[in-house]
Amino acid sequence: xxxxxxxxxxxxxxxxxxxxCDLGVTPLDCIHLADPSLxxxxxxxxxxxxxxxxxxIPNSNGGYGVRGGTNFDAAGNYYFLLNGTGGRDVYRMNPQxxxxxxxxxxxxxxxxxxxxNPMSITVDAVNGxxxxxxxxxxxxxxxxxxxxxxxxxxxxxxxxxxxxxxFVVPRMPEGFxxxxxxxxxxxxxxxxxDWSHAQALQxxxxxxxPRVGDYLQVADPLPNPEPGHGRYYVTxxxxxxxxxxxxxxSGGVLSGRDPVLLPACAQ
Numbered sequence: 001x002x003x004x005x006x007x008x009x010x011x012x013x014x015x016x017x018x019x020x021c022d023l024g025v026t027p028l029d030c031i032h033l034a035d036p037s038l039x040x041x042x043x044x045x046x047x048x049x050x051x052x053x054x055x056x057i058p059n060s061n062g063g064y065g066v067r068g069g070t071n072f073d074a075a076g077n078y079y080f081l082l083n084g085t086g087g088r089d090v091y092r093m094n095p096q097x098x099x100x101x102x103x104x105x106x107x108x109x110x111x112x113x114x115x116x117n118p119m120s121i122t123v124d125a126v127n128g129x130x131x132x133x134x135x136x137x138x139x140x141x142x143x144x145x146x147x148x149x150x151x152x153x154x155x156x157x158x159x160x161x162x163x164x165x166x167f168v169v170p171r172m173p174e175g176f177x178x179x180x181x182x183x184x185x186x187x188x189x190x191x192x193x194d195w196s197h198a199q200a201l202q203x204x205x206x207x208x209x210p211r212v213g214d215y216l217q218v219a220d221p222l223p224n225p226e227p228g229h230g231r232y233y234v235t236x237x238x239x240x241x242x243x244x245x246x247x248x249x250s251g252g253v254l255s256g257r258d259p260v261l262l263p264a265c266a267q
Contacts, residue, residue, distance in 0.1 A: 021106040023117075023134055027141045030117075030134065032104040037147050043131065044142035074125045074151045075175040076247070076255060081118060088118055090130065090145075095256060103132065103145055126151050149175070165218040165233060169210045173237040174244035174256075180209050181238050183265035184218045189230035195245075195261045198234065203265035236262055 021030040024046045033040060071079045076095045079102065081088045090103035109117035122131045128148035134141045149172055165184065173179045182205055185198035202218045210216065225231050236245035236259070243259040 021108040023109075023141050024139055027134065027143060030106045030109055031132070031143065031145075032106075033145065034101045034104060035147070038102070039146050041144050041146070042141070043144045044140070047140045048138065071121060071123045072125060073123050073128065073148045075149045075172070077148075079121060079123050079130060081121060090118070090121060090132065103130070109134070123148070161220075164220050167216055167235070169212055169214045169216060171212050173239075174246070176237060176239040176242070176244065178209065179237045179239055181205060182210075182216070183236045183238070184233060185236070185262070185265070186220075186222065186231055186233050188225075189232055192232055193248075195234075195257065196263060198262060200263070200265045200267050201233070203267050236265070 020026060023030060027042055027046060028040055031040060073079070078093045080091055080093075082091055088109075089101050089105050091099060092102045093099050105118060117134045117136075118132045119135065120133050123129070124131065125148075128146060128150035130145040130148065132143045132145065134143070152170070169179065173182075183203045184201045184205075185195075186201050187195075187198045191197040201220065201222075205218070206214070206216060220233075222231070234245055236243055243262070244256055245259065245262055246257050248255060248257050
């Protein structure tokens, strides 16, 4: 079994110089991106808001979905709206509880504020996109903000051979902005979940911090498991003194595995 790796991004809220915000004409001017790595586009042009259409999009003081789904990104960061009416900004809270502004809404949106604008958001965790709905009883617009971490930014894909493991360094290994080094472990499939039984295969590699896209190889001299047994491999990433090695699911919610449970890597 090849166990993957999962992210976290940090932005700073900044002031915005607003252009003329008109949802019916220039909807992109109605939001400002606090994170310069993000981009915005219109996915649903200004549309007359028929009652059946507008009623299908819930008022979301906490940020329900434009089209269903979840407000967690692939790294476990939570996105939500704040304020009950008027221009409502989009905020992000990371798994450590740090809060930051991601999308600033033009105060002029208060003019459309029968439900508050934006009305609702949905996060596409696979593709790293926030869908944001705006409007009132007469108009509906949906914008997309791209550039969140995607599933493929976080996970390591292993290529096993008879004598080694190979993988390409992802853009944000385990949600870190970079990696200082990796440690690879193995263990009996019967002990998956109890990481205290993991044994070191290779530690502290490569010799210098890897770059995105580097192709790494880990020697695997272990014999094939006995019939009726299996073996797992898991890789931990270290960055600035922190360590992560994948995620666990509890009650349908993903969270990082406890790094204390994984033994120190020693060969």
